[in-house]
Amino acid sequence: MSQVYFSPDFYYATETVSGESPAASPAKWQALKIPLDLKQPIALLAASQLHRNAEQGVALYQQASAALLLAIQEASRRDGRYRQRNIVTSP
């Protein structure tokens, strides 16, 4: 058993630990952080799967797909900028 929920995150134990919470001994735990860009797509997709109204579930799924596309575009834009910084040209 190595993963726990300890609000506000899930954590993995990185060594054997007993009686020391992630707040008390942060060096012994690693938080499962979620990229902010993915918050909306993940929340919308999860909600779409749980919605009792089928039509609204489909609408949420479409919103999740659109939000994921936006996140990809943003990440791709940043990725492109990063690559441009690393292009070496001869003088």
Add this chain to the structure above:
Amino acid sequence: MIANATTYDEVARAVANKLSWDYDNLTDQEWNLIRTEISAAFEWAARAYWFEDLMAVERVQLKASWSAATAYAVNQWVYHAPSDDYYQCLQAHTNSEPATFDGTEWDTNVTYWARLWEEESYDAGTWTSGAAYTLGQRVYWNGDPYACIQAHTSSSVLLPTSTAYWTALDEFDYTLPYAWPGRPVIGRVRKITTLDPRANPYAAAFEFVPTADGIRIEGLTVGRPWVWYRVRTPELTGEDYSATASYTAESDAKAVWGL
């Protein structure tokens, strides 16, 4: 580290709001449903693109490093950092360094080791009768590799099956395991290159094939290639923290986001 991160609670609260559920008074069933679906959505979103926050770059080696303290058995492969090469043990021993530097190049210790990629010791071609073989030379006979452990001239009765002169060898396995102590578990590989792909976007890349045991690298020409990969997406399976429980680190404890 993830540059801009949110917490699980914030995502779970957003899910509850979309469903018009009271996040502060969720039933156990609702809590478990939300956790299960967020876990699945993690996987879905993470697979959609090479999000930089979910990637890792590591310079890897395919075998354990040679150590003077380790007893090596025939056929064992090691990575020798000073010469940046792989060597295969020809005779059981302890504390014989695979290679020494003569000021110009690395000389293989052919009494005990055969070097990968070294023509004389790694691949001397197909065994033939009447040929003079030297210590450490490697041949193929009936499709299987053998290493010479005593210099001799071959004959129809001195075949590679003669254990006084030859040792049967295993081929080098070019498979990079998905899990390795001290590094995150590999989810999906983007690139395997000769140089750090972040600083050298046009570095030479190797072909690779995912297998059940790991990533098999094709045509490897460097000792420690750079692997740019997506870290395996974690599943949210943990129970509430308990002060009386004991928790242990698992081998894939680093298979998480937020490295």
